[in-house]
Amino acid sequence: MKRATFLLVCGVALSFCRAQSDSGGEEAGAEEEHVELFTTPATKMGAATSDFGYNLFRALAGREPSTNIFLSPISVSVALTQLSMGGSERAERQLFRALRYHTLQDPQLHSTLKDLLASVRTPGKGLSTAVRIYLSRRIRPKQEFLALVEQQYGVLPKSLLGGPKDVSEINTWVSQETGGKVQRLLTKPLLRNAGVHTVSAAYFKGKWATRFGQSGVMENFQVDGAAPVRVPMMQQDNYPVKMGADSDLSCTIAQIQMQDDVSMFVFLPDAVTSNTSLLEESLTAEFVQDLSMTLLPAQVSLSLPALRLSYSTDLLPLLGDLGLSDWLADTDLEKISTLAAKLGSVNHKVAMETAPEGNQYPSGGAPAYLAYRVDRPFLFLIRDETSGALLFIGRVVNPKALTI
Template sequence: MMRITLLLHFGLLLSFCQAQTGGDEAAEEEHVELFTTPTAKMGAATSDFGYNLFRALASRDASTNVFLSPLSVSAALTQLSMGTSESAERQLHRALRYHTLQDPQLHNTLKDLLASVRTAGKGLSAAARIYLAKRLRLKQDFFSLVEQQYGVRPKQLMGGARDMKDINDWVSQETGGKVQRLLAKPLPRNSGVNTVSAAYFKGKWATRFSQSGALENFQVDGGMPVRVPMMQQDNYPVKMGADSDLSCTIAQIQMQDDVSMFIFLPDDVSANTTLLEESLTAEFVQDLSMTLLPAQVSLTLPVLSFSYSTDVMPLLGELGLSDWLNNQELEKISPQPARLGSINHKVVMETVPEGNQYASTASPPSHLAYRVDRPFLFLIRDETSGALLFIGRVVNPKDLRI
């Protein structure tokens, strides 16, 4: 019924090109041409890494909620790449999608991008750091290089339970106390090198919601509906379209300070989202931002409030790093053999009904509804740079906890 309403409202069905994420060199050249400034190219590269990482994590179990802040993972792995041999660095940079940039000032560009997305109004705080085992003899040049470039110094661990407390305290401090207990257990004993990354996002809408917190049904695949808090507002300004190939409707909702949320809502509660997940690229989302059509809708969204933790390390093989895992060549970190043991990542996100402006009351309530009451995908994007800040799959919001 929603699809029919959309077709009648817009008078056409938007068709989107689905960019592939494989090794097609011609496609990659076109990708570079689409983003013309160094910052935009870096935003696209970190986003494509994020989409690849999300696909690898989401494919583990299609029935679970999944969330990531890929830019913070990129920052941690980029710091790590500064301690590798040239050949190992090339492998890491390819997985991070940096080989598409042709940017001799890569680290400066990433540093500028990280600074731009952390401005106060965007609601994002993030942390990324390398931790090194006490047993390693370390090269101080690596410490100085990373600190000079990214403003955070890698830290040698002392050993024992206090390391976990030290890491958790640092992450909490960097995220304003919002990301707590990044580590729930000590780091692996046999690892020499570990990275941690974390992000907190509190999204504020450009247009506020008049109703929030009412419990409503959210459809769950294969089960009874669950009751979750919802936000609702009539005549809410969005950009919207439908993709017949992906069998979903798409809404772009403006947030404060040039940030927006894209929501991909499958037509059916039981829809397989694999094709949709495989279609996500920086180019695809950039096309969406230019082709979705303005509309005023009766908008209903779940109130999102969650934390999510994972170790990204097991996913590296799916990102093309199987050979690198066998020969990491962390020679600029230590003269001793050293190996990466874990890539711990945690995200916390909240949305609130507040906003800067009120929805229009000059016209009657819209007959077009966008009701997010079944499993969906969403992403948070910085519109200035195009960088992917958050991405998630919500299967059952009842399971979300901070």
């Protein structure tokens, strides 16, 4: 596990605060490496879905190195986990390894994931999801598979007729499941010669624990290799955060509390750069859990872009980067149909909004001297603190290019 070195920013000074004492010696460091951070089925599942999400995010970021990208890892995990229920033992093992389930040793894996999904979808957390398997009519799905998925996850895999009507049906269902917030997941018909498709969508609009006093103030956002763009910012003095800086990653990190045990982590590089590969490589469930216990409280003058975004992609080409090349060559989905069932797409779409509202006001007094201005490319993630599950992750290189 990467152990970060942090700086707490106080006034004009930066003072070091190590997550691991250098004076403890190699023996103490080795002992700390074995501390178990995830001890319950829910937190272990949260760590597994998060690590899958970080791996998927890295794969997508590597293919799109200088663009805005966003994912809801837990919804993709649920889609592929449902798909694993239709595979042979070999196929299930391959999918479970990519999904990081091979570390869980959980005989009730599907029930644990179902419970985790229910807990992160409680109304106060601000997350809604839509996940479903769609099947070509020609493959004649086995009733046992359909019943098993519906019993476990509450959504019946749907057979398709093919053509534009399917596009309308899928888009309408996704919109209904996300309260009308995720629109037009599909823009063209699914391939008819592929028997199986997964759809996953998510919308997030969490509420801050502490409100912002100003919103919509137009400020410059620095763009790597281009002129600054004007974007609306949320601003507030004396805003409570947990904060630190990582000298190895050359970034400052802030954890901003949201309601119902959800928080946003913002990773702000020291320089204006769209190359965040070093940051991306550092992200694991263990590292972020360590951050949540190591970052230190601070009162800051906080400026944060007001985000309104949607992003969609077919994740199928990325699965090979997650160790699933052999599985993609022979998906072996024998429990879905007696006919060969080829995976045709892993469609994913997310939408997200941030608003200035919160359930409490910041403390009064003189404005905080310390400023945390998110005015250049950054990474962020939304995390459920109870389970540790990664709900949302994104890279913003140019907020002006975001659309919803």
